[in-house]
Amino acid sequence: MKIPKNRIRRLRTFALGKGECEFTIENHKNLIDLCSNDYFGLSRDIDIINAAYETSILEGLGSGSSRFISGTRPVHKSLEKRLCEWLGYDYVLLFPSGFQANIAAVQGLVDRNSLVIADKLIHNSLLTGVSASGAKLIRFLHNDPIDLEYKLAKFSDSKKSILVIIESIYSMEGTLAPLKEIIEICKKHNARLLVDEAHALGILGPSGKGLCHQFSENITMISGTFGKSFGSGGAFLACKKVIGEKLIQTSNPFRYTTALSPSLTAGALKALDKIEHNNWGKEILDLSKKWREEIKKIGKYKIQGEYHILSIMIGDENETMRLQQHLEEKGFLAIAIRPPTVQIGKSRIRITIRKTLTGKILKKFIEALRSYK
Numbered sequence: 001m002k003i004p005k006n007r008i009r010r011l012r013t014f015a016l017g018k019g020e021c022e023f024t025i026e027n028h029k030n031l032i033d034l035c036s037n038d039y040f041g042l043s044r045d046i047d048i049i050n051a052a053y054e055t056s057i058l059e060g061l062g063s064g065s066s067r068f069i070s071g072t073r074p075v076h077k078s079l080e081k082r083l084c085e086w087l088g089y090d091y092v093l094l095f096p097s098g099f100q101a102n103i104a105a106v107q108g109l110v111d112r113n114s115l116v117i118a119d120k121l122i123h124n125s126l127l128t129g130v131s132a133s134g135a136k137l138i139r140f141l142h143n144d145p146i147d148l149e150y151k152l153a154k155f156s157d158s159k160k161s162i163l164v165i166i167e168s169i170y171s172m173e174g175t176l177a178p179l180k181e182i183i184e185i186c187k188k189h190n191a192r193l194l195v196d197e198a199h200a201l202g203i204l205g206p207s208g209k210g211l212c213h214q215f216s217e218n219i220t221m222i223s224g225t226f227g228k229s230f231g232s233g234g235a236f237l238a239c240k241k242v243i244g245e246k247l248i249q250t251s252n253p254f255r256y257t258t259a260l261s262p263s264l265t266a267g268a269l270k271a272l273d274k275i276e277h278n279n280w281g282k283e284i285l286d287l288s289k290k291w292r293e294e295i296k297k298i299g300k301y302k303i304q305g306e307y308h309i310l311s312i313m314i315g316d317e318n319e320t321m322r323l324q325q326h327l328e329e330k331g332f333l334a335i336a337i338r339p340p341t342v343q344i345g346k347s348r349i350r351i352t353i354r355k356t357l358t359g360k361i362l363k364k365f366i367e368a369l370r371s372y373k
């Protein structure tokens with residue numbers, strides 16, 4: 001496959017800078033991070049780092065094998081139990097990454113005789129899961145319950161099992177799924193529901209339990225990752241016992257991979273304590289509102305979404321790259337998101353709002369956006 005020249009990506013290396021929200025790049029320039037998903041800055045939290053270190057000493061840096069061989073440590077069991085209690089599910093299984101967990105989720109719920117009806121903007125990992133499962137895929141318009149119901153009525157056939165897939169806060173849009181309506185529609189059409197909570201955990205709901213927490217009875221499975229607000233890496237799936245037991249016996253992405261490292265598992269456990277006992281989600285949402293209002297006041301930028309992911313919509317990919325470059329010259333790392341990640345003509349600068357962003361940083365960023373010609 002020939003990749004057009006303007007779409008060739010280059011891997012850049014970032015060292016951590018001195019400030020809480022700064023990166024340093026190759027040319028030693030400090031850039032303020034407006035793009036990582038480490039919403040609460042927990043990747044640098046000393047208590048979490050210490051918990052990870054202490055567990056490495058006790059239980060090993062790596063787990064050395066898959067969960068079914070000798071890879072299951074006490075810390076895995078502790079985290080799975082804590083997540084069950086936190087989210088109100090019977091069963092939680094850990095995975096080394098959210099990408100892998102999503103493949104396992106879809107493969108665990110459907111096969112080539114099934115139908116998947118998915119929001120148009122779901123993450124690539126979920127689509128990869130659908131391809132791996134062999135299920136037939138139909139897309140519905142983004143966050144449009146009417147279109148979902150129309151597609152369910154049109155394509156469902158009583159012999160096929162149906163799975164609806166959505167995200168709670170969409171990773172590139174910052175939009176929120178109309179969960180209650182989607183649950184009602186799924187119930188009416190006897191469809192199962194898989195929700196990716198990657199960007200909502202820690203942010204939405206009481207003590208950061210996400211969008212789905214009061215609906216565990218009506219949602220077949222949720223997936224969550226520790227790579228975002230938890231500040232580390234690894235992921236999980238949560239579901240009812242009967243589905244969890246099937247997954248543990250049959251899921252290749254669970255069975256045939258080295259278990260999540262004990263240190264990351266301990267880090268996630270400590271992060272969960274911190275997230276649960278703070279109200280950081282609300283702080284971030286208030287801050288996001290402020291950033292959004294200030295950007296809108298400039299009068300020349302269209303922003304998409306409502307939550308802590310702000311997409312400044314530009315459209316043309318080269319133009320979006322030019323804005324990224326300008327922002328970088330002004331001291332900000334705010335990455336251009338372009339096709340194939342988003343549709344052609346929908347390129348944007350995606351900004352993530354994080355706890356450590358001060359009023360001074362916002363002011364400087366607004367000046368940088370104003371000065372772009």
Ligand SMILES: Cc1ncc(COP(=O)(O)O)c(C=O)c1O
Binds near residue numbers: 102167199227235
């Ligand atoms: C919505 C969504 N789901 C899943 C993933 C994958 O998670 P991980 O980074 O843990 O593999 C991501 C990360 O980009 C994401 O944004």
